[in-house]
Amino acid sequence: MPKPSMTVRELIRAQYESLTQSERKFANSLLENYPAAGLASITIVAANAEVSTPTVARMVQKLGFKGYPQFHQALLKELEAKVSGPNRRRDNWATEAPDGHMLNRFAKSVTQNIEQTFANIDMTQFDAAVRQLGKADSRLYMVGGRITRALADYAFTHFQVVRPRVTHMTSSSATWPHYVLDMEPGDTLLLFDVRRYETNLQRLAEQANERGITVILITDQWSSPIAKVATYTFHCWIEIPSGWDSNITTMMMLEALIAATQEENWPETRARYDRLDSLFDTTFLFKKFP
Amino acid sequence: MPKPSMTVRELIRAQYESLTQSERKFANSLLENYPAAGLASITIVAANAEVSTPTVARMVQKLGFKGYPQFHQALLKELEAKVSGPNRRRDNWATEAPDGHMLNRFAKSVTQNIEQTFANIDMTQFDAAVRQLGKADSRLYMVGGRITRALADYAFTHFQVVRPRVTHMTSSSATWPHYVLDMEPGDTLLLFDVRRYETNLQRLAEQANERGITVILITDQWSSPIAKVATYTFHCWIEIPSGWDSNITTMMMLEALIAATQEENWPETRARYDRLDSLFDTTFLFKKFP
DNA sequence: ATGGCTCTGAAATTAATTTGACAGAGTTTT
DNA sequence: AAAACTCTGTCAAATTAATTTCAGAGCCAT
Structure with missing residues (x-):
């Protein structure tokens, strides 16, 4: 007992x-x-x-x-x-958390954000963007701003597994012109820009656009000005009850793109996965999991 | 019947x-x-x-x-x-997407993962962890693995705004001992470890634990072995229909912790926010948003 | 009153669930 | 590489639950 x-x-x-x-x-x-x-x-x-x-x-x-x-x-x-019981209220997510607890308020907005974001995805754009992201014969660049740099990094780690020729443009915007120099028509630039929108990123996007690069933009519900030059734009709802913005939906958008790209390019990517796996097996860095 | x-x-x-x-x-x-x-x-x-x-x-x-x-x-x-409760189960999230489309399958698992993750948060642990994360007089270290490095980075960017004395331990594990050297009892180590679990991280956690550091672990539903030495552990459901794991819930967990910490330390953090804002205003790096 | 009727619960039967013993597979230690 | 150990599932015994049977109790009409 x-x-x-x-x-x-x-x-x-x-x-x-x-x-x-x-x-x-x-x-x-x-x-x-x-x-x-x-x-x-x-x-x-x-x-x-x-x-x-x-x-x-x-x-x-x-x-x-x-x-x-x-x-x-x-x-x-x-x-x-x-x-x-007295309060069998359904909006209590964390079963034990009281109503006003941060966790519940947080959960609520996150759910709403997710619904909004999904409901506003343009299927045609999504599918087209996925096809572009899967084009393994051209380069794929990615870059983010102050906050979204971490997301670009995350994107890099995953796309690197899915396909070759992937580059993460580091956060120091001073080096960006060098990258642009090497970009060629047909290449892709995956770009994150949520408020506050960064002028550096906008200039980069404009330059890339002039050179005939396909720009895929992931931004917030208020839309970064970059949308004007972007080929595909995806809006994410990011408001939460706090002084800053949530990037859960941003990451979700990103993961959805990765997942779809991966599915699109199966089984080419599968070979890469397997190769990576066996490399891990020989490095002892990772534990086997059940 | x-x-x-x-x-x-x-x-x-x-x-x-x-x-x-x-x-x-x-x-x-x-x-x-x-x-x-x-x-x-x-x-x-x-x-x-x-x-x-x-x-x-x-x-x-x-x-x-x-x-x-x-x-x-x-x-x-x-x-x-x-x-x-009233089964408000939406089968089609992306309004236009057909049933079998990746987006809908993706949305479905993400929702389930989120519900699972929230339902399994231990309130006592959560509140205690938040209190620990808010202790501005001691140091807060954070570190992630191959995939979760990006999350640690994201955590760093945000915690840096919330409080002083924050350190992101870079991904090169060779440098970790140097950090451990400087850690003192009372300090906090925020650690991400999802499968495949990394042995380096485990060794780091063990050393930190021996030195009396509070270890906060964010891991997946199968639990990293680090949980054994961690003071607080949070499990995130991360399975999606693909060859890799989603980190949406991991980020959600992180954001929840940040949001709660921020709320806890209001208005100390508010001052930092304002200061940061005026700094941005003078750099012209960012656009004003409506 | 008494025969016919329905209803009820004790007891027996049948079905099922649960637990304990055991052996093989896999893993770690020596 | 062998031994010790841990874990897991198969099987059978024990326990428990569910159903059926059946005798008797109560009720009503004759």
């Missing part, structure tokens, strides 16, 4: 470290669909998580329950309490 | 007339404490209503269920549906 004040979810979280591989498999299955995935009989529950029944039985004992039935009861009680 | 659209409560009401005396006894017991009084095994449920098990069995069959287990399941489903 574990502490009665703790939810099963908390119990799992607290003991997650001491769980074995298969036990985690079940734990994840439960957490992903909580608590529904734990309400059936042990046989069904185990089958859904693709582990054996003894694994589940052992784990619930590890969590402190006398047996599966106790565990089952505990889940039911929780569920019941939640329904009859 | 009764009409799936009907709740058990409605079923009972509809057939109440045709129920016998003992059956009504059970029905009332259930309706009085609905649905809790129907969630246990038939034996217990019957005992609570002070009727025999056959009575219950007969009645649920009369209601249209094949047997008690079916009835039980139906109650659970109802309860579950109630908790998860």
